[in-house]
Amino acid sequence: MSRRREVESRLTALGEMREIMAAMKNLAFMETRKLGRFMDYQRLAVATIERAATDFLSGWPEYFSQSVPTRIAFVVIGSERGFCGDYNEKLLEAVENHCRRMHCRARLVAVGSRLEDQLRGDSRLLHSMAGATVAEEVPEVLQEVVTVINRLDKEGQPAAWFGLHHSDSHNDGSFSSRLTSLLPPFQQLKTKTETLAGQPLLYLEPGVLLEGLVDHYLFALLNTMFFEALLAEHQRRVQHLSGAIDRLDENCRNLAIRRNVLRQEEITEEIEMIMLSAGALEE
Numbered sequence: 001m002s003r004r005r006e007v008e009s010r011l012t013a014l015g016e017m018r019e020i021m022a023a024m025k026n027l028a029f030m031e032t033r034k035l036g037r038f039m040d041y042q043r044l045a046v047a048t049i050e051r052a053a054t055d056f057l058s059g060w061p062e063y064f065s066q067s068v069p070t071r072i073a074f075v076v077i078g079s080e081r082g083f084c085g086d087y088n089e090k091l092l093e094a095v096e097n098h099c100r101r102m103h104c105r106a107r108l109v110a111v112g113s114r115l116e117d118q119l120r121g122d123s124r125l126l127h128s129m130a131g132a133t134v135a136e137e138v139p140e141v142l143q144e145v146v147t148v149i150n151r152l153d154k155e156g157q158p159a160a161w162f163g164l165h166h167s168d169s170h171n172d173g174s175f176s177s178r179l180t181s182l183l184p185p186f187q188q189l190k191t192k193t194e195t196l197a198g199q200p201l202l203y204l205e206p207g208v209l210l211e212g213l214v215d216h217y218l219f220a221l222l223n224t225m226f227f228e229a230l231l232a233e234h235q236r237r238v239q240h241l242s243g244a245i246d247r248l249d250e251n252c253r254n255l256a257i258r259r260n261v262l263r264q265e266e267i268t269e270e271i272e273m274i275m276l277s278a279g280a281l282e283e
Contacts, residue, residue: 059199073158078115094177
């Protein structure tokens with residue numbers, strides 16, 4: 001009897017655990033649907049600004065930043081919550097790969113509590129902060145990121161800033177890290193610019209236009225980065241929790257079989273006891 005009760009207690013605990021995981025999975029799935037609805041528009045906004053910047057810089061190439069930064073930093077967007085597998089470990093692997101490729105030892109600004117745990121005690125860490133858990137929290141996190149970048153720039157910290165995050169760019173469930181140049185802006189457009197027949201017609205001074213273009217670009221680019229990272233995090237969480245729930249269901253099935261076997265053994269023992277008692281009474 002005690003063994004069966006122990007199995008039933010275990011089954012109850014696993015059932016409660018499954019309900020919690022299923023609720024977490026549903027919440028993550030709802031967030032992916034919400035983020036997925038406007039990601040295409042967010043990426044389109046960035047692409048539109050990049051096309052405008054390409055045309056502008058084709059006519060005024062002197063506005064490209066000619067300085068070669070000697071200090072580099074990455075804004076690494078990790079996860080705020082768990083249950084997303086090796087999400088943060090893969091980001092740190094990408095940091096090492098990009099540093100080797102760029103021949104630098106980049107300083108890091110970590111976004112996300114789980115990533116901060118991975119980097120605790122790392123001498124490269126300049127600043128760490130909590131990340132967003134839902135889309136509505138992204139603007140507040142962005143404000144803190146911009147404040148940190150401005151403060152570090154005033155302190156003479158890294159001159160070139162890059163964003164590093166996970167992205168499901170192919171919408172097929174496969175994740176890859178994406179390195180995005182933030183400051184100086186439009187560096188990735190150098191290879192895209194083409195010489196135009198003449199300078200584009202402007203209604204503003206080139207410097208004034210570029211300043212406004214940079215502001216709009218960085219705002220759209222940062223939003224896209226953080227929304228993509230949050231979408232990838234929730235998608236990874238859905239995948240991870242789905243696998244965990246499947247394993248729980250399998251364990252529950254095995255325990256249910258074990259419970260039934262133990263119950264049959266108990267019934268057999270009870271029948272034997274009844275038969276022995278009946279025999280003793282006849283004697």
